[in-house]
Amino acid sequence: xxxxxxxxxxxxxxxxxxxxxxxxxxxxxxxxxxxxxxxxxxxxxxxxxxxxxxxxxxxxxxxxxxxxxxxxxxxxxxxxxxxxxxxxxxxxxxxxxxxxxxxxxxxxxxxxxxxxxxxxxxxxxxxxxxxxxxxxxxxxxxxxxxxxxxxxxxxxxxxxxxxxxxxxxxxxxxxxxxxxxxxxxxxxxxxxxxxxxxxxxxxxxxxxxxxxxxxxxxxxxxxxxxxxxxxxxxx
Numbered sequence: 180x181x182x183x184x185x186x187x188x189x190x191x192x193x194x195x196x197x198x199x200x201x202x203x204x205x206x207x208x209x210x211x212x213x214x215x216x217x218x219x220x221x222x223x224x225x226x227x228x229x230x231x232x233x234x235x236x237x238x239x240x241x242x243x244x245x246x247x248x249x250x251x252x253x254x255x256x257x258x259x260x261x262x263x264x265x266x267x268x269x270x271x272x273x274x275x276x277x278x279x280x281x282x283x284x285x286x287x288x289x290x291x292x293x294x295x296x297x298x299x300x301x302x303x304x305x306x307x308x309x310x311x312x313x314x315x316x317x318x319x320x321x322x323x324x325x326x327x328x329x330x331x332x333x334x335x336x337x338x339x340x341x342x343x344x345x346x347x348x349x350x351x352x353x354x355x356x357x358x359x360x361x362x363x364x365x366x367x368x369x370x371x372x373x374x375x376x377x378x379x380x381x382x383x384x385x386x387x388x389x390x391x392x393x394x395x396x397x398x399x400x401x402x403x404x405x406x407x408x409x410x411x412x413x414x
Contacts, residue, residue, distance in 0.1 A: 183208065184207070186231070187210070189211070189233040192213060195213070222255075232244060232245055232259050233259075234259060234261035245259065254336065256278050256336055257277045258278060259281070278337050311347065315389055316389065325342065333384070337377055341378065345358070352403065358403065359373075
């Protein structure tokens with residue numbers, strides 16, 4: 180089996196070399212670039228499973244790069260690694276398509292744990308491989324594909340995991356803590372606000388792909404529930 184490939188895009192050469200050495204010790208292949216332009220070329224050439232993306236690059240805004248890469252590569256794992264630790268920056272990064280967000284300076288073991296969780300989410304296990312079918316919506320965990328009618332719904336890895344976790348228990352409310360545990364392996368748990376942001380993005384994408392249908396309800400005091408109401412169920 181080939182090693183998972185992680186690409187780091189950061190203009191801090193010393194930090195990039197340190198992270199590359201750290202990840203290599205974990206058994207991962209690592210490719211580092213210093214600019215967004217080099218990242219574009221490397222992404223096409225090397226097709227990494229995950230990317231560590233800095234916000235402040237010399238030739239581009241990392242948020243815009245994240246938005247563009249997410250649109251072009253829906254299954255790519257993106258972890259934003261930046262000195263900007265403001266909570267609203269984190270929310271913005273998640274809203275535009277990042278799977279995770281880690282401010283500098285960071286604990287090396289936490290970075291490794293988050294990358295490991297991200298790579299694990301890129302390859303759903305066979306245990307979760309059964310296709311979920313609803314009126315107007317098909318969720319295929321093995322292919323990591325969601326179809327609304329005949330239209331493919333482009334989701335990030337966290338959005339996809341969130342949808343699968345909800346759809347496996349239709350009508351059953353799940354708390355934010357349960358959903359966090361379902362989409363994030365390891366000890367790190369996202370803030371409640373992060374879960375809300377991901378659910379809002381998931382709802383918006385499903386609504387755009389299947390107008391008139393409803394899939395996720397907010398259950399006051401409990402969390403969220405998957406309550407499929409496909410287009411044919413609407414008056």
